[in-house]
Amino acid sequence: MKELIKVTSREDIFSKYIGTPVEKLLLSHNLGQLDGQYSSAELLIGMCMDNRKQLNIPSNFAYILRTGGGNLRFSEFKVSYAVSVGGVKAIALIGHNNCGMVNLMSKKNKFVNGLVENAGWDEKRAEEHFMNFAPMFEIDDEVDFLLSEAVRLRMKYPKVLVAPLMYNVEDNLLYLVREE
Known part of the structure; x- marks a missing residue:
């Protein structure tokens, strides 16, 4: 059973996140408790490129990677950079409801037509582009994908705290x- 826990107070935060940058993210974004000045990032945030999501966090607090569906599979070098050179010890992987990457194949015609009309592509090229890349980025369910991506990242970076979060x-x- 996938259960989402709304964070409306510090008491709602899971104990494994207390005292970590994940707690600071939740306190900052959900409760407006901005926590000081940062000279370097403490957290890597991987989240969807969707324009409906904006985080309320202090300057310099986090590296942020925005990709379709919050899929970091093709951004691993950037994740590794944030961990190795940037020194982050935690990753907040943020999915969201009503994600455009869910059931992406159903959006094929709109995608192809949009590239033809808005970008000047010919239809055949636009369709090939969609068919080459859509299978890599399509997700079946936002929460299931988020959890599987968290497991994958934990295996790849075993000393890094990975927190799956959902943005409503x-x-x-x-x-x-x-x-x-």
Whole structure:
């Protein structure tokens, strides 16, 4: 059972995140408790490129990678950079509801037509482009993908805390995902 926990107070935050940059992210974004000045990033945030999501965090607090669906599979060098050179010890992987990468194949015609009309592509090239890349980026379910990506990142970076979070585009809050 996938359970989302709304964070409306510090008491809602899972104990494994207390005292970590994930706690600071939740306190900052959901509760408006901005926590000081930062001279370097403490956290890597991987989140969707969707324009409906904006985080309320202090300057210099986090590296942010925005990709379709929050999929970091093709951004691993950037993740490794943030961990190795940037020194981050935690990753907040943020999915969101109503993600455009869910059921991407159903958007093929709109995608192809959009490239033809808006970018000047010919239809055959636009369709080939879609068919070459859509399977790499399509996700079946936002929460399932988020959890599988968290497991994958934990295996790749075993000393890094990876926190799967969901952004609700209706209330603009971050939710914890109970993984048990």
